[in-house]
Amino acid sequence: MIRLAEALDAVESKAVTLKLFNSAGFGAHAVAPPDAMVPEGEVTALHLELRSALGPKRAASVSWIAGLRTADYLLANRIPRPVQFFLKLLPRRLAAFVLLKASAPMPGPLRAPAASAGRWGVA
Numbered sequence: 001m002i003r004l005a006e007a008l009d010a011v012e013s014k015a016v017t018l019k020l021f022n023s024a025g026f027g028a029h030a031v032a033p034p035d036a037m038v039p040e041g042e043v044t045a046l047h048l049e050l051r052s053a054l055g056p057k058r059a060a061s062v063s064w065i066a067g068l069r070t071a072d073y074l075l076a077n078r079i080p081r082p083v084q085f086f087l088k089l090l091p092r093r094l095a096a097f098v099l100l101k102a103s104a105p106m107p108g109p110l111r112a113p114a115a116s117a118g119r120w121g122v123a
Contacts, residue, residue: 001026001043002033003073004050007066012054024049 008017021030024046029038051059075084087095 001029001038001046003069004046004062004066005030005033006069007062008050011062011065016053020049020053021046023053 005017005021008020018027018030021027024042026042026046047059047063050062053059054062079087087098090098
């Protein structure tokens with residue numbers, strides 16, 4: 001949600017971001033980003049509103065930019081430097097596979113909150 005707001009601000013405008021977040025019922029998150037995980041349903045509703053407001057192609061572009069910003073955030077804040085070094089030694093496809101496997105839901109207390117709902121698969 002945070003990176004989507006950043007992408008919308010950059011690609012469209014802060015006014016469009018505020019309007020879209022308000023339309024989806026999450027205007028407060030556009031003004032002050034959430035400081036904890038938000039329910040998956042809220043993110044889904046926001047993406048549906050994004051697609052409705054901007055159309056499928058423009059929404060896909062904004063979502064792609066948000067994904068890139070998320071990746072940058074994860075590398076800077078969540079993946080230890082030694083792991084980053086190791087991943088850079090691998091072919092990109094294999095590195096992506098390793099990251100996805102590491103992110104896959106686990107049972108019990110080790111379950112990753114961001115990956116705990118819906119279907120998950122790594123081929």
